[in-house]
Amino acid sequence: MSSSPFEDSSSTEESKLEELFQSKLKIGSLKIRGYRRTNPSFLHSLVVPCLGGENFREVIENLSIAVERLRELDIFKGVDVFLDESSVPDQTDVLVTVSEKGRLQLRLGTTVEREGFETGLETCATLRNIFGKAERLRLEAGTEGTDLGRGYGIAEFYKPHAFGCDTFFSAYLNRQYFNEKQRSHNEVSRGFVASFGFPQSWGIFSYEGAWREISVTEPSASSTIREEAGFSFKSSIKHSYEIDSRDNIQAPIEGKLLNIHTELAGLGGNVRYIRQQLESQLHIPIADTEASWGIACRLGYLYTPKSYSSTVLDRFYLGGPNSFRGFQTRGVGPYEKDDPLGGELFYTIFSSLSIPLPVKGVLGNIFRPKAHIFATIGDISSVKESQSLLGQVFTRQLPWKNLFETTRISIGLGIVADTQLGRLEVNYCHVLRRTQGDRIHSGIQFGISKSFG
Amino acid sequence: MSAQIILYQDSGAWGIPSTCPKCTALQTLLRFADVTYAVSPGDASPSMTEQNELPVLRVASDKEDVVVPGLESCVEALSSVGYDAYGGLTPAQIAETKAFSCLILDRLDLVRQYEWYLADNNFNRCTSKVRYQSASLPVRYVLTRLERHEIRKRLNVTPWIQRGQIYQVAKECLEVLSTRLGERRKYFYGDTPRLLDALVFGEIVAQLYAPVPHGRLRQMILEYPNLLKFVENIRQTYFSNGMDEMQHFEKNNQSNQTSPIRTAYEAAVQRTKQVFSSKKETSPIEEARKARNRNFIIAAATSFLIFLLLGNDVEVQVSE
Numbered sequence: 001m002s003s004s005p006f007e008d009s010s011s012t013e014e015s016k017l018e019e020l021f022q023s024k025l026k027i028g029s030l031k032i033r034g035y036r037r038t039n040p041s042f043l044h045s046l047v048v049p050c051l052g053g054e055n056f057r058e059v060i061e062n063l064s065i066a067v068e069r070l071r072e073l074d075i076f077k078g079v080d081v082f083l084d085e086s087s088v089p090d091q092t093d094v095l096v097t098v099s100e101k102g103r104l105q106l107r108l109g110t111t112v113e114r115e116g117f118e119t120g121l122e123t124c125a126t127l128r129n130i131f132g133k134a135e136r137l138r139l140e141a142g143t144e145g146t147d148l149g150r151g152y153g154i155a156e157f158y159k160p161h162a163f164g165c166d167t168f169f170s171a172y173l174n175r176q177y178f179n180e181k182q183r184s185h186n187e188v189s190r191g192f193v194a195s196f197g198f199p200q201s202w203g204i205f206s207y208e209g210a211w212r213e214i215s216v217t218e219p220s221a222s223s224t225i226r227e228e229a230g231f232s233f234k235s236s237i238k239h240s241y242e243i244d245s246r247d248n249i250q251a252p253i254e255g256k257l258l259n260i261h262t263e264l265a266g267l268g269g270n271v272r273y274i275r276q277q278l279e280s281q282l283h284i285p286i287a288d289t290e291a292s293w294g295i296a297c298r299l300g301y302l303y304t305p306k307s308y309s310s311t312v313l314d315r316f317y318l319g320g321p322n323s324f325r326g327f328q329t330r331g332v333g334p335y336e337k338d339d340p341l342g343g344e345l346f347y348t349i350f351s352s353l354s355i356p357l358p359v360k361g362v363l364g365n366i367f368r369p370k371a372h373i374f375a376t377i378g379d380i381s382s383v384k385e386s387q388s389l390l391g392q393v394f395t396r397q398l399p400w401k402n403l404f405e406t407t408r409i410s411i412g413l414g415i416v417a418d419t420q421l422g423r424l425e426v427n428y429c430h431v432l433r434r435t436q437g438d439r440i441h442s443g444i445q446f447g448i449s450k451s452f453g
Numbered sequence: 454m455s456a457q458i459i460l461y462q463d464s465g466a467w468g469i470p471s472t473c474p475k476c477t478a479l480q481t482l483l484r485f486a487d488v489t490y491a492v493s494p495g496d497a498s499p500s501m502t503e504q505n506e507l508p509v510l511r512v513a514s515d516k517e518d519v520v521v522p523g524l525e526s527c528v529e530a531l532s533s534v535g536y537d538a539y540g541g542l543t544p545a546q547i548a549e550t551k552a553f554s555c556l557i558l559d560r561l562d563l564v565r566q567y568e569w570y571l572a573d574n575n576f577n578r579c580t581s582k583v584r585y586q587s588a589s590l591p592v593r594y595v596l597t598r599l600e601r602h603e604i605r606k607r608l609n610v611t612p613w614i615q616r617g618q619i620y621q622v623a624k625e626c627l628e629v630l631s632t633r634l635g636e637r638r639k640y641f642y643g644d645t646p647r648l649l650d651a652l653v654f655g656e657i658v659a660q661l662y663a664p665v666p667h668g669r670l671r672q673m674i675l676e677y678p679n680l681l682k683f684v685e686n687i688r689q690t691y692f693s694n695g696m697d698e699m700q701h702f703e704k705n706n707q708s709n710q711t712s713p714i715r716t717a718y719e720a721a722v723q724r725t726k727q728v729f730s731s732k733k734e735t736s737p738i739e740e741a742r743k744a745r746n747r748n749f750i751i752a753a754a755t756s757f758l759i760f761l762l763l764g765n766d767v768e769v770q771v772s773e
Contacts, residue, residue: 211595213500216503217503219503221503222717223720224718224721225501226522227461229501230498231592231599269591269592270589309718310718334721336717341721341722355760371757432746
């Protein structure tokens with residue numbers, strides 16, 4: 001078979017390129033320039049472990065890891081790496097040039113409360129690089145969900161690479177409140193959280209101590225809220241582990257996610273429980289297009305010992321544009337008067353088929369819109385009174401006739417936009433199945449979130 | 454499940470029903486009314502009422518829970534079970550009862566709070582050891598100090614406490630109560646105990662049984678034998694099984710077993726389940742709802758398929 005001249009020249013170039021990548025390369029010295037406030041030994045400690053490699057390809061791959069580490073510090077506007085001929089024969093010098101960002105950052109955006117899967121709005125002021133090792137002090141205030149009646153304030157100190165590369169330490173004080181005028185009570189939590197992170201290996205370990213208060217403000221308060229009112233002190237340790245191979249967090253086309261969050265409360269304090277949440281996602285592209293089918297499963301379980309009982313502050317809630325479309329926020333589950341009581345056991349399965357919309361130009365680049373059709377199935381209950389499948393499994397009852405008696409189902413279609421602010425959704429939802437007491441939100445529903453699901 | 458009456462109060466100690474005289478008074482009234490009730494274990498929080506005060510009654514049934522906050526509301530609610538706290542009293546006696554209630558709650562009880570909370574020795578050796586017993590150490594320490602701070606704020610704005618007339622006022626109150634009771638009466642109004650009897654019993658029994666190291670108010674009460682006899686009479690008649698008994702049963706009930714107290718959350722979940730199981734939508738409405746669901750699914754799936762086919766992302770090829 002004869003080959004064309006173009007194919008011959010491209011294969012020649014490829015082989016030359018491959019020869020270059022395989023050529024031996026020995027690193028001589030490392031120079032880092034452009035820093036003013038950052039500690040040079042800290043920068044060296046991040047880059048030097050990445051100066052290995054037997055050939056050109058491996059050196060480039062390792063240096064890209066170093067560049068990524070420096071960019072993740074969020075203290076540099078730009079990080080550039082140059083390879084230059086060394087004064088020592090047969091060696092190559094590495095020159096890293098950085099350009100530092102300003103000390104103070106102000107931000108308005110979205111945030112996601114991982115434990116509650118609710119997204120809210122936040123304003124944040126960050127003081128960067130306090131002591132020269134990329135530490136930061138962050139003051140943040142925001143809402144939980146788009147509801148202004150629920151908010152929080154945080155003062156956080158964060159130190160990256162605290163225990164070696166790719167680790168971190170964080171400590172923060174927080175105050176959360178829940179004070180809607182149309183609700184019957186206030187919830188206030190003041191706490192301290194310290195975290196040690198090993199995200200590449202063991203996950204994130206945290207300790208939380210929180211002083212919480214529930215106080216009744218209206219005569220319409222339910223008896224459950226009244227019984228659970230008062231002060232409590234929660235002392236708990238948490239562990240969070242995540243493996244995320246999705247190509248895009250907000251609008252993934254391909255990849256998987258596994259997130260496990262465990263909390264043990266009862267190291268002192270008068271709150272005692274084990275709380276576990278599991279989330280897994282799978283995204284499969286359709287042929288070679290940007291269309292994809294995604295499925296997100298969530299499961300949560302709250303176990304309290306016999307002489308203790310769970311409260312509205314610790315139970316799970318379902319409902320809203322981020323957890324169960326077609327229902328109001330916290331609209332799924334038992335209600336007493338107008339107070340959502342939450343559940344101790346829940347699961348949801350959210351499935352979505354999405355395809356990109358042919359919108360070109362600036363709008364297409366900013367919003368990257370997709371159309372999607374989705375379905376959600378789920379349930380929430382207390383462990384003792386559960387009729388759901390999972391509740392029956394835990395209580396060892398499996399009457400098949402009651403298997404799906406309290407399962408909720410909603411479907412819908414809508415538009416998804418992947419923006420800097422987050423994942424925006426405008427959906428038309430329809431609730432196929434619900435139970436008495438659920439607060440549904442059929443029709444148009446807006447949502448903003450930080451992640452698919 | 455039959456209706457349960459559950460009382461939320463400050464927990465008992467020293468062999469008395471509650472460290473809070475108002476809560477003891479309500480328990481006494483429930484026994485006067487011969488009502489079956491149970492006491493929720495542990496210390497209830499005043500935050501459970503919008504007025505920030507105890508006691509609280511919850512009437513739990515299969516249909517709904519009714520919550521009655523505060524002593525006054527609970528006294529009114531007792532009329533629904535056939536007990537009138539003012540029954541048989543003339544209008545003048547009712548007015549007198551209300552005046553004495555103010556005397557006890559707004560004067561005598563403040564002296565008690567002064568002794569128990571503001572006197573360091575009494576607070577450290579007695580009061581702080583029994584308040585919030587069911588809470589763990591850091592919570593117990595903080596809550597007792599918070600409670601003391603709130604009481605101190607309240608007492609600091611009371612004029613006669615500011616002027617140092619504490620025990621003078623207490624003496625006057627006890628003198629008035631003793632004179633009104635007299636030497637031969639069993640109760641304040643005839644042979645049937647009423648609200649005033651419960652209030653006086655609750656206040657005095659707390660003083661008599663609290664082992665405060667410096668209890669000047671207790672010493673003053675001991676000087677009134679008719680009040681002591683009155684308290685002892687009620688204790689023997691209505692608390693024959695002990696004043697710290699957690700559940701009170703009807704006299705004819707042969708068994709001491711009652712259903713355990715269900716938390717309000719469990720009751721609410723059970724009611725949700727029962728409502729869902731029992732209520733079924735009527736056929737025409739159910740049929741219309743199913744038809745809407747079916748039409749929506751068909752319309753959504755059809756429009757999505759049309760969009761896929763008219764767009765360039767999916768092509769369907771039929772193999773030859």
